[in-house]
Amino acid sequence: MATASEKRGIPAAPFVQDVHTFLAQSGSDPSSALVALQERLQQYKVAEMKLLAQRRDLQSKVPDIKKCLDIVGALQAKQGIGEAMKVDFEVAEGIHAQASIEDVSSVCLWLGANVMLEYSCEEALTLLEKNLDNANASLQAITEDMQFLRDQVTITEVTVARVYNWDVHQRRKQRQQVKEPA
Numbered sequence: 001m002a003t004a005s006e007k008r009g010i011p012a013a014p015f016v017q018d019v020h021t022f023l024a025q026s027g028s029d030p031s032s033a034l035v036a037l038q039e040r041l042q043q044y045k046v047a048e049m050k051l052l053a054q055r056r057d058l059q060s061k062v063p064d065i066k067k068c069l070d071i072v073g074a075l076q077a078k079q080g081i082g083e084a085m086k087v088d089f090e091v092a093e094g095i096h097a098q099a100s101i102e103d104v105s106s107v108c109l110w111l112g113a114n115v116m117l118e119y120s121c122e123e124a125l126t127l128l129e130k131n132l133d134n135a136n137a138s139l140q141a142i143t144e145d146m147q148f149l150r151d152q153v154t155i156t157e158v159t160v161a162r163v164y165n166w167d168v169h170q171r172r173k174q175r176q177q178v179k180e181p182a
Contacts, residue, residue, distance in 0.1 A: 008145055010044075010047055010145065010149060010152065011040075011152075012152060013044075013152040013153075013155040013156045013159065014155075015155055015158075015159070016158075016159045016163070019162050019163055019166035020166070022163070023163075030163055030164075030167035030170075031167070033163050034160060034163055034164060034167075037156055037159055037163065038160065040156055041153065041156045041157065044149055044153045044156065045153070047149055048146065048149050048150075048153070051142050051145055051146050051149065052146075054138075054142055055139065055142045055143070058135050058138055058139050058142070059139070061135055062132065062135050062136070062139070065128055065131050065132045065135060066132065068109070068124075068128050069125065069129065069132065072107055072121055072125055072128065073125065075101070075104045075107065076104075076121040076122075076125065078101075078103075078104070079104060079105065079121065083102075084100045084101065084102045085100070085101045085102075086098060086099070086100055086101075087099055087100075087101055105120060105121065106118050106120050106124075107119060107124045109124055109127065109128075
């Protein structure tokens with residue numbers, strides 16, 4: 001079964017219980033193992049930066065979607081009442097105008113890439129609710145991935161420290177053996 005992190009391509013960091021066994025299985029010396037671990041740590045940092053950017057983008061979109069939902073809902077509620085609704089809208093940056101909206105049966109939504117489509121109020125509400133659900137689900141997945149990533153960074157940092165300390169200990173042992181006559 002694939003986990004969310006595997007879907008996003010984040011490899012799990014192995015927890016190293018015994019450094020000697022780890023080095024023997026990987027077939028590398030401590031310095032090359034440290035280089036590989038540092039590279040993995042850097043990859044995790046890059047992945048974290050990408051996830052942070054995605055989260056920031058989604059967090060800015062959610063309030064916009066909610067605002068659109070509120071506006072379409074208000075327009076739909078006023079539909080058929082026969083009473084005009086006064087609204088202020090931005091014509092250009094810093095320039096606003098006032099409009100009177102009467103009996104609205106459709107709205108236009110920006111889809112992105114300079115594309116706008118006209119929807120009935122019901123279709124627009126359905127689309128916006130779906131977009132909001134998708135954005136919230138994506139935010140949840142990114143939050144889970146970031147937690148997984150933080151765990152992997154911690155495990156990798158602990159492994160780096162263990163390999164480094166093991167290497168220092170081994171070098172001290174070798175110096176002790178050289179100093180002591182046989």
